[in-house]
Amino acid sequence: MDGNKVRKLRKYNDMTIDALSEKSGFTSSYISQVERNLIEPSLSALTKICKVFNVSPYYFLDEEGNVTVTRKEERQKLTIPENNQELEFLIPIGNGRNNRFSVYKSFLEPGKWESENFSIIDFDKCVIILKGRLIVNFADYNEIIEEGDSIYICSDVPHKLFNPSEETTQYMCITSPAAY
Structure with a gap:
């Protein structure tokens, strides 16, 4: 104990x-x-x-700790050089545990794409808009999601995110299984 x-x-x-x-x-x-x-x-x-x-x-x-607290100042960050995007993980990645999901926060500058190409991912993804708005571009249509909205995207569905507004959009993603 x-x-x-x-x-x-x-x-x-x-x-x-x-x-x-x-x-x-x-x-x-x-x-x-x-x-x-x-x-x-x-x-x-x-x-x-x-x-x-x-x-x-x-x-x-419980010696292993079934509860993980991540303090704001201890969050891991990952920069994606392709688009200079930073992911801030709200739960630790690579901590020796098999997390069932990932949670990260990110920002998208005005008029920018998350990626120039469609992303085809091997995990389900939920995007929640914390501030601003995004266009989720699918191969044949767009969805506009605004502050407080969320969208669930199944694995292997090609998509990309775009910020159409004049302000930085802040959003959170939950992926399952863990993306990182």
Whole structure:
């Protein structure tokens, strides 16, 4: 068990060690030792701590971490030289896990194409417009999507994105399986 997770939850909840000890029924010394990984709480003790924070015991026992937090300043970025486009990944890429999807944010300058050629991708893609508008150009028609709109594009459907407006368009893409 990782006692640091007890400390993080306690601080997140603006709780002192004394307050946690009072709510859980343990001494402050006991809580402090758990947080510093000096002792392992019994399953019944862990259950009492979990009730205080309303979390599952698995939260403390999972060493691999089924939850990944990506802080804004830690986001990975990928520049595509072909069109000087930057992708900012909202979940890590290449972190040793088999992510089932990718999530990235990008910008498209006014009057620019995401790619000069049609993209034929081997993953499904959802594009969500955060600010501005895009034209999604398919082989035989166009779709205009604006702020708040989204479009789902199945794999192997040739398409390309164009910003017809006079402002930079900000959008987010979710791809499945993971694109990167």
